[in-house]
Amino acid sequence: MQSRRVLLAALMAAVLLAGIPAAVAGPAYPAKAITLIVPYAPGGSTDVLARAVSQVATRHLTVPLLVVNRPGGGAIPGRLDVVRAQPDGYTLLFGYGSGEDLFVPHQRQIPYDVLTDLVPVCRISIHSVVLVVAANHPAQNLTEFVRWAKGREQNTAAVSTAGGVVDVTLRLFAQNAGFKVTPVPGTGGADAITRLVGGHADFGGGHPSEVLPHIKAGRLRPLGVALERRDPAVNAPTFKEMGFDVVTPGSVKGVAVPKGTPSDVILYLAAAFKEISVDPEFVKIMKDIGQPIMYQGPEEYKVWFKQAFEQAGRLVAQFK
Amino acid sequence: MRRWQRYASLVLLLTAAVVVFQALVRLGLRMGDQPGPGLMPLVLGVLLGALAAALLAGNLGPGEAQAPFWAAGTWWRPLGAVALMAGFAFGLRWIGFMAGIGLLVAGWLLILERKRLWVAALSGAVTATVVYALFVVLLKVPLPMGSLLTR
Amino acid sequence: MASFEGLLQGFGIALSPVNLLFAFLGALLGTAIGVLPGLGPAATIALLLPVSYKIGSPVTAIIMMAGVFYGAMYGGSTTSILLNIPGEAASVVTCLDGHQMARKGRAGPALGIAAIGSFIAGTIAVVALTLVAPPVAEFALKFGPPEYFALTVLGLLLATYLSGRAPLKSLIMATLGLLLGLVGLDPVAGVPRFDFGNVNLQGGIDFVTLAMGLFGIGEILLSLEQGVIGTIVTTTIRDVFPRMTDFVRTRRAIVRGSVIGFVVGLLPGGGAVIASLVSYAAERRASPHPEEFGQGAIEGVAGPESANNAAATSSFIPLLTLGIPGNASTAMIFAALMIQGVTPGPFLLREHADVFWGVAASMYIGNAMLLLLNLPLVGVWAQLLRVPYAYLAPIIAVITLAGVYTVNNTAFDIWLMLVIGVVGYLLRKLEFDPGPLLLAFVLGPIMERSLRQSLLMSAGSPAIFVTRPIAALLLIAAAIFVAGNLLAGRRRRA
Numbered sequence: 001m002q003s004r005r006v007l008l009a010a011l012m013a014a015v016l017l018a019g020i021p022a023a024v025a026g027p028a029y030p031a032k033a034i035t036l037i038v039p040y041a042p043g044g045s046t047d048v049l050a051r052a053v054s055q056v057a058t059r060h061l062t063v064p065l066l067v068v069n070r071p072g073g074g075a076i077p078g079r080l081d082v083v084r085a086q087p088d089g090y091t092l093l094f095g096y097g098s099g100e101d102l103f104v105p106h107q108r109q110i111p112y113d114v115l116t117d118l119v120p121v122c123r124i125s126i127h128s129v130v131l132v133v134a135a136n137h138p139a140q141n142l143t144e145f146v147r148w149a150k151g152r153e154q155n156t157a158a159v160s161t162a163g164g165v166v167d168v169t170l171r172l173f174a175q176n177a178g179f180k181v182t183p184v185p186g187t188g189g190a191d192a193i194t195r196l197v198g199g200h201a202d203f204g205g206g207h208p209s210e211v212l213p214h215i216k217a218g219r220l221r222p223l224g225v226a227l228e229r230r231d232p233a234v235n236a237p238t239f240k241e242m243g244f245d246v247v248t249p250g251s252v253k254g255v256a257v258p259k260g261t262p263s264d265v266i267l268y269l270a271a272a273f274k275e276i277s278v279d280p281e282f283v284k285i286m287k288d289i290g291q292p293i294m295y296q297g298p299e300e301y302k303v304w305f306k307q308a309f310e311q312a313g314r315l316v317a318q319f320k
Numbered sequence: 321m322r323r324w325q326r327y328a329s330l331v332l333l334l335t336a337a338v339v340v341f342q343a344l345v346r347l348g349l350r351m352g353d354q355p356g357p358g359l360m361p362l363v364l365g366v367l368l369g370a371l372a373a374a375l376l377a378g379n380l381g382p383g384e385a386q387a388p389f390w391a392a393g394t395w396w397r398p399l400g401a402v403a404l405m406a407g408f409a410f411g412l413r414w415i416g417f418m419a420g421i422g423l424l425v426a427g428w429l430l431i432l433e434r435k436r437l438w439v440a441a442l443s444g445a446v447t448a449t450v451v452y453a454l455f456v457v458l459l460k461v462p463l464p465m466g467s468l469l470t471r
Numbered sequence: 472m473a474s475f476e477g478l479l480q481g482f483g484i485a486l487s488p489v490n491l492l493f494a495f496l497g498a499l500l501g502t503a504i505g506v507l508p509g510l511g512p513a514a515t516i517a518l519l520l521p522v523s524y525k526i527g528s529p530v531t532a533i534i535m536m537a538g539v540f541y542g543a544m545y546g547g548s549t550t551s552i553l554l555n556i557p558g559e560a561a562s563v564v565t566c567l568d569g570h571q572m573a574r575k576g577r578a579g580p581a582l583g584i585a586a587i588g589s590f591i592a593g594t595i596a597v598v599a600l601t602l603v604a605p606p607v608a609e610f611a612l613k614f615g616p617p618e619y620f621a622l623t624v625l626g627l628l629l630a631t632y633l634s635g636r637a638p639l640k641s642l643i644m645a646t647l648g649l650l651l652g653l654v655g656l657d658p659v660a661g662v663p664r665f666d667f668g669n670v671n672l673q674g675g676i677d678f679v680t681l682a683m684g685l686f687g688i689g690e691i692l693l694s695l696e697q698g699v700i701g702t703i704v705t706t707t708i709r710d711v712f713p714r715m716t717d718f719v720r721t722r723r724a725i726v727r728g729s730v731i732g733f734v735v736g737l738l739p740g741g742g743a744v745i746a747s748l749v750s751y752a753a754e755r756r757a758s759p760h761p762e763e764f765g766q767g768a769i770e771g772v773a774g775p776e777s778a779n780n781a782a783a784t785s786s787f788i789p790l791l792t793l794g795i796p797g798n799a800s801t802a803m804i805f806a807a808l809m810i811q812g813v814t815p816g817p818f819l820l821r822e823h824a825d826v827f828w829g830v831a832a833s834m835y836i837g838n839a840m841l842l843l844l845n846l847p848l849v850g851v852w853a854q855l856l857r858v859p860y861a862y863l864a865p866i867i868a869v870i871t872l873a874g875v876y877t878v879n880n881t882a883f884d885i886w887l888m889l890v891i892g893v894v895g896y897l898l899r900k901l902e903f904d905p906g907p908l909l910l911a912f913v914l915g916p917i918m919e920r921s922l923r924q925s926l927l928m929s930a931g932s933p934a935i936f937v938t939r940p941i942a943a944l945l946l947i948a949a950a951i952f953v954a955g956n957l958l959a960g961r962r963r964r965a
Binding site: 354355356367391394401406443 | 639640642643647649650659664665688691693695696697861862864865866868869870873876882885886889892893896900901919922923926927931
């Protein structure tokens with residue numbers, strides 16, 4: 001009987017000891033690792049950026065930033081996870097401002113409100129959309145490409161996801177330039193570019209971090225960028241200067257938390273991300289992958305996001 | 321056994337019917353000029369229905385001597401295991417992973433395997449400690465510790 | 472002979488003490504997680520990514536991650552053979568004959584031939600990788616959506632027929648697997664399918680949840696009721712080094728498996744799972760005694776285990792030379808390379824020759840380490856698994872519960888796994904084989920995506936599948952396979 005009690009006590013002690021590391025940490029934020037949810041597959045532009053951030057974060061945060069990929073279902077389920085997470089600042093959405101946030105809500109119903117159920121923390125980068133063709137394509141520039149495409153019954157376009165920024169941009173461009181387009185969506189940017197390189201689409205689009213390696217290797221040729229001004233990382237004109245009035249905000253990479261997260265937590269995180277955005281190592285990584293750093297704090301980004309959201313609505317309304 | 325095969329094919333036929341209904345009514349075969357979200361489910365639903373019908377046809381008529389479907393005397397053990405694991409999933413939020421694992425293993429050995437209390441308790445504690453070392457310390461996986469133990 | 476010089480340079484890098492240590496750590500960890508059901512190489516490499524930042528050098532980081540990846544291919548077979556639970560997806564077919572061998576007291580030779588086959592195939596694949604990387608990967612690019620569709624159809628038909636006993640029931644399981652793969656938001660329209668109003672299902676069912684439920688929980692429940700020690704092997708593991716007759720019997724299977732694995736691993740999305748099934752089917756066809764398959768034929772272990780290892784190695788070819796990851800694990804390594812400032816692609820060989828040749832050379836060393844590690848260590852794990860089933864069952868339950876939880880950190884996955892486990896238990900009682908279901912679940916999304924992409928490309932015309940030579944060839948192969956099996960079945964009955 002005695003030994004049985006001792007053993008029971010030992011069991012309880014072991015069980016309690018296992019719980020202690022979390023218990024002694026105390027209430028100050030951040031007390032444990034923070035999870036960055038990336039709603040896309042690994043290897044894509046958002047994932048690469050998230051991992052770059054988490055690599056540098058060790059110098060600016062006392063706790064690690066864990067990158068968790070939650071791909072599939074058109075990148076909505078990963079966002080739902082964040083919407084339904086505890087608003088305690090330990091679960092962040094990475095990639096707030098992508099096509100699924102700015103464009104998709106205007107095109108189909110999603111199970112949450114992108115403007116009120118998620119609260120912006122900061123913006124980190126904007127990835128432009130580049131129109132690319134395979135290197136063996138006859139067209140050397142955008143004008144030649146449009147002339148080529150106009151003479152055809154069907155033009156297939158490799159795009160990352162249905163209703164995403166690349167999809168919307170290429171459809172808008174085709175409409176503006178007056179040729180027929182059939183966007184063929186897949187699992188994400190890497191998949192779209194693979195199909196394009198393999199010659200399974202007439203043209204396509206992607207972000208610099210996805211297309212630059214292939215442009216450098218001579219497999220793809222950039223023809224145009226859907227920005228107001230040229231993208232310094234890409235050797236191609238804007239659609240606008242070639243006479244096509246198509247400008248899209250690109251893929252905005254921001255961070256958001258669930259509604260109800262305390263404002264001091266948001267400010268703490270925003271300050272940390274601001275430090276990260278000027279960290280020399282981070283600056284170098286971003287230069288290597290050809291993406292700009294465009295930091296905005298919570299208030300600023302909230303206002304900017306609202307405008308971009310409305311602009312996206314106007315763009316999407318154009319082809320309905 | 322044939323009787324149970326017939327039940328299985330009926331369940332499969334019902335599944336196929338639900339799939340076909342969902343594909344046709346809720347999902348739709350076309351989306352503009354593109355193949356829609358219901359195309360693949362429809363094909364699969366029809367295929368499943370046909371295969372289930374074939375299974376049913378092959379198992380009509382009386383079968384061999386009826387062997388009881390559930391083994392006598394032990395039928396409750398899988399049920400008990402499911403109940404224990406369901407209890408673990410239910411209690412996870414409050415008592416956390418480590419305590420939950422300890423109790424699950426101890427309860428399993430005590431109830432399903434009729435081990436002595438001290439054996440069950442020790443096994444539970446050891447398992448919880450090993451899982452803690454492996455997942456939390458070594459692999460740094462954040463397993464929840466439960467709201468009762470951390471506050 | 473540029474590759475020879477490159478390889479020499481690579482060995483110079485790979486043999487440095489730090490890189491040797493990390494190759495060893497990767498191989499050791501890979502074997503461990505391969506043995507543990509629930510934790511796959513992709514999840515482990517993901518967990519290692521934060522560690523890789525600390526390492527600093529891209530060569531060292533990638534050497535370790537590659538070690539985890541191909542090490543898992545060695546470890547996965549151990550669990551399949553001893554427990555009849557696939558340690559990871561690519562060793563599903565190893566269960567069929569490996570476990571039967573173990574039940575007949577030949578666990579030692581099964582484990583031994585798996586490790587030796589893996590070693591030979593891994594080495595052949597690394598040699599081929601260093602020689603033919605650029606030209607062969609060019610061919611893999613020719614696979615567009617129609618070719619993928621044809622490949623998944625072929626792969627699936629092979630999968631249903633290899634489970635043997637009842638093709639009708641296996642086809643039903645495959646169809647169910649394809650349907651389960653549809654659960655979640657439609658990738659094009661964003662419409663939820665078969666979610667039954669539950670938001671947790673909108674993200675789809677996770678592979679780990681399904682596999683652990685069907686194989687882990689389902690198996691435990693059955694053994695609890697029937698008291699069959701069936702899943703666990705109580706015999707001691709001896710004769711790990713196979714007999715000469717075993718070598719003679721398996722030498723062709725190992726070489727064939729290496730070639731099949733190497734080719735399939737080159738295909739984007741192909742990978743170790745399909746490689747192992749194609750190899751199993753090929754062995755059954757080629758065998759002079761096909762009736763032994765499913766009853767413990769040693770070729771049925773040697774072939775697939777060689778194939779999955781060769782595929783794991785060759786999938787580095789499209790990754791490193793084209794910048795195109797073929798599966799989840801290599802996608803992780805892709806991300807790691809990008810962050811380390813190394814862009815995978817045709818330029819990698821020129822600008823980061825140290826990375827390419829260092830990693831290639833480390834694979835020669837890693838495979839040798841794994842062989843030395845595995846033959847003796849297999850005995851250690853076998854000792855571990857000799858714990859009486861009364862204790863092992865709750866431990867397996869705990870590992871599956873923890874493994875499933877770590878995928879998405881939600882309790883919902885635990886509930887889902889329990890439901891799937893009960894279904895898996897009932898399926899076993901009704902003599903349905905859950906293997907084809909699991910494989911169809913993996914191939915289903917690729918199949919549907921490529922079908923819809925193909926129809927978009929052809930403006931709705933199914934002719935695209937016969938006008939493209941590679942797709943047509945694969946579909947003709949599938950048709951011949953089905954026709955051959957139907958004819959053989961009829962002849963057997965007559």
